[in-house]
Amino acid sequence: MNNTIKLSERLSTVAAYVTEGAFFADIGSDHAYLPCYVCLYDSKAHAIAGEVKEGPFKSALETVNKYDLSSRVQVRLGDGLQVLRQGEVNVLVIAGMGGSLITSILEEGKDRLQSVQRIIVQPNVNERNVREWFYKNNYTITSEEILEENGHIYEIIIADREAAKSPYKTDLLQEQLLFGPLLIEHKTEIFIKKWKNELSKRIRVIDEMKKAKEQNQDKISEFEKELSWVQEVLKDGNVNSKQ
CATH class of the missing domain: 1.20.5 (Single alpha-helices involved in coiled-coils or other helix-helix interfaces)
Incomplete structure (x- = not known):
């Protein structure tokens, strides 16, 4: 059996920010490639792959079984963060959705975030919406990435709870929320x-x-x-x- 998964540059960049040994959730996991990839390369990691639709849910189960990871990757069918129990994960990934939908998922599932120290998001559009949610909910942006793949430009935003230093300047807050407080510092x-x-x-x-x-x-x-x-x-x- 081929024991490797090849991720897109977008998803491999997201995966690089999952902390070592994390118990993390990937919401909207689709085929569960990301959680399986992380768990194949990090023997201490555990994951929950959440899917709201039956088809992707079954595809995720097939991937987990293919790589013999059923003891470390749980696939759950449900809406947003409702697939999680309180205190269950310390890292959360939401990638490949619009920023407004990501924000709604975070807001509606706030009661499931008490133990989540890091949130990694990759909005397809409306990145500012997610930055505003982080700003208002005590998650500090600690890293940002921007990349181009297959003709699309993606932003990846990493926010940590109780980070030591805020990247924001009061007089430039709105501009920083639009462009990204760290991306604007390094204009690639x-x-x-x-x-x-x-x-x-x-x-x-x-x-x-x-x-x-x-x-x-x-x-x-x-x-x-x-x-x-x-x-x-x-x-x-x-x-x-x-x-």
Whole structure:
């Protein structure tokens, strides 16, 4: 039997932030590749793979059985963090969903987070929503990654409970929530590429809103403010080659 799992760069980056020997949950685990991968390489790790749909749940069971990991990877069918019992895990992974859905899962499952020291998320969109949730719920962002794979740009955000140092500056909080407090410090080529794309999108959106018969001035002002932030970030042009 082939005893290895090849993860995408996105998921292997997520896996690298699961602490050694963790008892962790992967919510929306799909085929359970991530928890099985971690447990194959870390003999002390244990995992719960949570799935809300019957099809992926069965696929996850098949993967766990294939790699003979049923004693260390439990597959559970249920909605969000409801698959967890209180105090059961110390690391939580939610990857491959929209930021609004990730935030809803965290908010609705807050009573299951007492023992969770680290949360690793990879939102497909709306990263700011998740950063705001972390900020309001005493999880401090300690690492951020940005990468491009198969034509998509992904951000991975790692937040720890009771971290020693906050990355935020009060006067720049909203900008940091949008761009990422650590990503904005290390403007990689991929970061610049993402925000050049976002600049174009915002210009188009503002143009369309101004053409509307009934204009929402508050919304237009909000987008124009964000546009100025993006322009300021790109104006610097100080690109860090570290990917």
